[in-house]
Structures are given as structure tokens and as C-alpha cells.
Amino acid sequence: MTGWNGLNTAYFTEDKDDPIYTALVKAIVERKLLPGSKLPEEALADVFAVSRTGIRRVLQRLAAVQLVTHLPKRGAHVATPDADESRDVMATRKILECTNMSEVIAQCRPSHIEALSKILEQEKQAHDNHDGTAAIRLSAAFHVQLQAISGNKVLTETVSQLTLRSSLVIAAWGAPWQQGCRCHDHDDLLDVLKRGDSAALSCRMSEHFDAILASLRFDPHQGTPTAFEEIFKSTPRVSL
Template sequence: MKSKTGPQEAIPQQDKDEAIYQALMNAIVEHQLPPGSKLPEEALSGVFGVSRTGIRKVLQRLAAVQMVTLTPKRGAQVATPGVEEARDIFTTRSLMECANLPAVVAHLQPPHLVALGKLIAQEDQAHARQDGPAAIRLSAAFHIQLQAISGNQVLTGMVTSLTQRSSLVIAAYGAPWQHGCRCNDHTHLLELLRQRALPPLTAALQQHFEQIVSSLHFERSGETLPDFARLFAAEKGAAL
């Protein structure tokens, strides 16, 4: 009988790449890596303990979903959406998410309301303790879960991608205290959803996006070089 003990199996390269991708994506979405932040391959490869080739592949994946820009001779940076792009992102979200609300209401069940209520409570708590990353994550989760009620997986995936890009817009143009959406807006949306009041729900969601855009200050951020070792200390161990 073979012994059950022995050296730990090596983590597949694909899993390492995915862990690094998610770590960088989360740091960008949660504003720990703001727009314009430089992402040098050498620094990141040292932090994560992988080759520059591996880092380059991850950065290319992030560029493909428009979270990172790759420029010859300048390397990679966290993307900074232009003003028109920023407006278009929220306009597209408003069109998609409002148009999908009839399907959301048609598929709505009591457990959905409970789950959304829990997200709002967690979001309130994050704001109360001034936990910006958690507030951003929970705000996005509210919108994604709301749309997921419809059962349209394609649209839900598109909304997920757009919420990530929305976070870039807020990081680039939002006020320093702005972390995701206003909790009161989500509470109001949930109450209208509970009533299955489709016309006012649609109007409230549309106004929600309009208010976000009106709160933005369209001034660009400067370039920075973050402390990667501090940001990704835990992820480095997981990738090894």
C-alpha cells in the first residue's frame, strides 16, 4: 500500500495564472490599484514568484477585458477610461439592466429578496466601517445578483464585466469618499422589486445610474507605482 503522505502536489500553472489574474482584477476593481497605476512585469513577477512570461499572459488577459492598457515601451498600466467611454459604460448599463427588469420581476422568488437584502445590509456595514473595497465589491454584487434573477446568463456575464469597468470609472473620476453606489438607492430598488412595481422600479434604476454619472468629476488621475509586495503578500503564497 502506498503511503498517503508525501510531498505536496505542485499547483498547475493554469491555476497559478488564474489566481494572479483574480488578485490583480480584485485590486483594480476595489481601487487598491487606481487608474494609471504602472504594472511592471519585473516587479509583479517578483511579488508573485512567477516568470515575467506568466505575468505578461495575465496582463494580456486583463487588457482583453479593458481593465489594463498595454503600450509599447511604456508597458502595462491600469486603464483610465476616457470621459466619453465612462459615460458610455453607464449608459450601456442603464439600457441593459433596465431592459432586463421585466424578466427579473417575472422570475422573482422570495429567496431572491432575502439574498438581496443581506447584500444591502453587508454594504451598509462596509460603509459604516469605511471599508471601501468591501463596499465596492458588495455594490457590484447587488447589481449582478439582481440581474441574475432573470436567468439570462449571457446578460449577467455582460453586466459583471461592465460593473468591473464601472469601478474603473469611479476610481478615475469619483470623489475620494465614493465607493460603489449609494446604499439608500439599493434599499429603494429592493422595496420596489418587492412590490413588483415595474414602471417605478425601471425609473428608479435609470435615475440611479444618472445620479452616479452626475456625481463624477471628469479629471484624470496621475501615474503611480503601488506597493505590490504589500498588496499581494497573501496571493504570492497561494500561487506557489
């Protein structure tokens, strides 16, 4: 199963509320719904033209993958990872992705290089067009597809889920102009992959995550009111 960004999202449960679930994941990861944004059941039910029970079920699914939190007497909000959690998310990705590089190298074929090159070309175009939404999506896709080369489906699914949480981290603590990873970093990773040097690839990936963490600014940002009608105006209506 593939999700809004083409990533492996097999850890999601298929259900009749998938269109709304996917729309909310997309809005969160693309920073249309920022960390801390309130997710009132009634407003969302009106926007999607479904029952509050259906919305509540979707919000519970989002909470299960740690994209939404339920606060006592305050309802559901987009999760806001604190500084410690943010560092832990990035550190976990660093451990998993760097450790898997030897297997990625061992299993890499020309078709894999071609697929990654296409993602990178699209990512560069998104940056050139100042298309932050596409840049974030393609940045995550590059990392997940790189790990998928190893054939380890469990690790790939874990990295895929962590990219969602990483997007929350960057939305919460990144600079306003930050659009996923630095494009030239992915260029460097692809060049090292082509050389087949697993030690160098692991080292370069480690430096890549260090750079991402160094770019984060752990101070609070001011939020803005959420216009659900505008965010979800193109989402198909479903019956829940």
C-alpha cells in the same frame, strides 16, 4: 465560476495563473491599483515569485477584458477610461439593467428578495465601518444578483463584466470618498422590487445610474507610486 467578489465570472478562462489574475482584478477593482498605474512585468514577477512569461500571460488576459492597456514603449498599465468611454460604460449598463427589469420582476421569488436583502445588510455595514473595499464589492454584487434573477445568463455575465469596468470609471473620476453606489439607492430598488412594479423599478434604476454619472468629476487626479509587495502580500505563490 465565481470571482473575488462573488459575482458570476464565467467569462474568465480557468488557468493555472488564475490566483494572480484574480489578485490583480481584485486590486484594480478595489482601487489598490489606480487607473494609469504601471504594471512592470519584472516587479510583478518578483512579487508573485513567477516568470515574466507567466505575468505577461496574465496581463494579456486582463487586457482582453479591458482592465489593462499596453502602451507602445511604456508597457502595461491599469486602464484609464476617458470621459467618453466612462459615459458609454455607464450608459450601456443603464440600458441593459433597466430593460431587463420586467423579466426580473416576472422571475422574482421570496428567496431572491432574501438574498438581495442579505447583500444590502452587508453593504450598509461596510459603509458604517468605512470599509470602502467591501462597499465596492457588495455594491457590484447587488447589481449582478438583481439581474441574475431574470435567469438570463448572458446578460448577467455582461453586467458582471461591466461592473468591473464601472469600478475603473469610479476610481478614475469619482470623488475620493466614493465607495460604490449610494446605499439608500439600493434600499429604494429593493422596495420597488418587492412591490412588483416593473415600470417603477426600471425608472428607479435609470435615476440611480443618472445619479452615479452626475457624481463623477471629469478632471485628472494625481497618482501615487505603487507598492506591489504591500498590495499582494497575502496572495498565494503559484508556479507558472
